[in-house]
Amino acid sequence: MIRTIATALALAIAGPALAQSAAPAPGAAPVAAKVTYIHAGRLLDRPGQPPRGNSTIIVRDGRIAEVRDGFAAPEGGAALIDLKDRFVLPGLIDLHVHLLGIGGDPMRARLLALTNDDADDLLIGISNARVTIDAGFTTIRDPGDDPRSIRALRDAIERGDVAGPTIVNGGLMLSVTGGHGDGSNGVRADVAEMIIQKQEQVCDGAVDCARAVRRQIALGAQVIKFAATGGVLSNVSGGLGRAMTPEEMRAIVETAHGLGRKVAAHSHAADGTKAALIAGVDTIEHGSFLDDEAIRLFKEKGAWLVPTMLAPRAAVAQARGGALPPAVIPKAEEAAAAAFESHKKAIAAGVKIAFGTDTGVSKHGDNAQEFALMVKAGMKPADAIAAATVNAADALGRKGELGSIEPGKWADIIAVSGDPLSDVTRLESVEFVMRRGAVHKAGGKRQGFPPQ
Template identity: 45%
Template sequence: MRKLGLVAAATCALMSSAAIAKTTVIYAGHVITDVAQPAQGPSTVIVTDDRITSIAPGRVDAPADAEIVDLGDKTLLPGLIDLHVHLTGDPGGDYRSEAVEPDEWGVVVGEKNARITLRAGFTTVREAGSAQYTAFALRRGTAEGLIEGPRIVAAGPALAIIGGHGDVTGFREDIHAVLDQGYTCTGAVECAEKVRKASRAGADVIKITATGGVLSQQGRGLGAHFSNAEMESIAETAHSLGLKVMAHAHGARGIESAAAAGIDSIEHGTFADEAALKVMKAKGTYMVPTLMAFEGIRERLGKGIYTPTVEAKVRMTLNDVGKAMARAKALGVPIAFGTDAGVFEHGRNAHEFALLVEHGLTPREALASATTVAARLLSMENEIGRLAPGMSADMIAVSGDPLSDVTTLEKVDWVMTRGRIAG
């Protein structure tokens, strides 16, 4: 009798689960299921809870209890992926705010920016550096539907050398000690320890600053920071934990060393030369160009926003923006979409597509960089980046054909993430 009771209880639970499953039926005039394929004509996409269950040509009758979304003649396509954002910050902030604002303020700012980013069509983002737990809190909030925002793959604090880009700089030494988040490292053993610390804290990906940067108060150029042994230790330790490594890197030799060490993606890659790019090609290292970052920086030059140290570094880089990406394409280095949103206003992310095309990608290649290519870099190609039965219900709708005109992606009319309609 007890066994029968358990069977009955299990049956009731299954029936109850089936009874509360939500069905959404979406009608669209055009559907891009995979950017490698031509767009389909009028189609019906059916979503059950957070999964796509079918894609059929024409207009399929909807079940009686389904929610119906009629997009008319709009184009439905996979949700976009931005591999380099900073949700917890806005552009133009004074670096000294680190000593004033609590980490919790980053969650408040991040909630605002997560909503803006989602409504701009980005259903997955990789958070590329934040305070210890702010991005992790946002990640949980969007996953549980408590706040409106994209799926978040979060790094937490970046690993840096002492006094380098990513470390606290610009203050007195006693202030540095108070503000230090504990992720600088010297030597292969300590760097392995900090990777493990980041993993324990909840990082989905390890972020390192492999070279100097532009917007920090560290002013000693853009060359390599970590030693080869340190970067090899970081890559090997992260990979042993099932984590990938993303490396902020501008200077050619730092890019080359990071790629040779097994780092998975180079962020920015501003001064990558042929030698560095050949190593990236040989190792399968992705380039994430973040061209929009320099648009945002250019707009703020000469306005008293940046310190003289930063302005000098900015002016050193602007004439080279985009050139390395064109060389990367010619050599067959995979190019994935990332913007560095937070350096410019969140929500403008999609203008990166036009910049990618301006510097040599075709519209189809640019869209692939933010869908199938980005999904592969995240090792999530069976979850996001395409529309197919079983995939996460992450999709957007625009007017026009983004495969021929990427600027259509700058105005997104409708967004669904994990089966939830935004707005």
């Protein structure tokens, strides 16, 4: 209480001074705009449309100012980046990444859980963020991590204190008691009791689930995620069937939408997916078991499928290798067997697809391996790239800022050798990365950060 009062007094006293310091001094010279010209040999400025030939992108103060045909000479002392021999396209967007903690090594993660706390996970998250942007992903949605830590990482990247992608953060995934997301699953009774007392994201009944949404938003969540069904990696043998009632799902969606947040539903079983779609969810994560009715509802509701094809492949390998609890093994095998065929069916039917990997199950930095799986499931390389740019931006509700290289949008730009429209695996080796006008990688090498 004393600290709270002291903080309030300090803010009250400092407020006028802060306001004055934010205003430019009378007669002060305007700060010169930072301008960069990028010469692109081939430019996919608007994924979904044919690429352009020789082009110049003009970046001013972190945003795209202009795109010209040909190689325009820099004016007024502007910097020049030469990518004449490279294929240039918008920064990639991954809608399902868990940045905090060890990724792709569940045995090590479980061992570290005995000694690590949120501070350790945040430091690991800083490293994961750097690896992620090195891979060409300039924006990610993190739909389930410690609320305070992921918010701190998000804000540090926004300030330019650390390198990483733009983060659209959820808080903790909402779950019913005993569902995928209840941290008390599978632990001894006395430990479970301590966990239960601290879990604010576990909810039962519509009213309680509305409360849980509001709590995660109060902690800084920009998107809400809930577990419509059981999950592969939760240490409980509850299967992958529907876990929440339609009333609970509807309460979550209506509350989140009323507070301006989009909603993602973790869902494997078709019954859970259909109930979530009827409730009005914006994206379905995984969608491992899809029937004709589920596909019809996707198209009727205009919802996005985020397939996360990397995740079941990684989970099966880890389960078979003994790195996951015994309760996980049959669920991993079942989901992996069904997911690929479900995704093929959805793609063929014209369901809207947005890119997401569930990285954190798989190794951070391997996100672009998802593209080859999408193409194997029936997508053209151009469509897979669109899923990770314009489509993902649309699914985030940020298509006015992200997803293409057009005037007014953030200068999130990557470059690769070769043609990813012919060989989508080219995106697994990104050579140049710019986020909001700052170069993070050039010539295949990580650049110093913050940039000088």
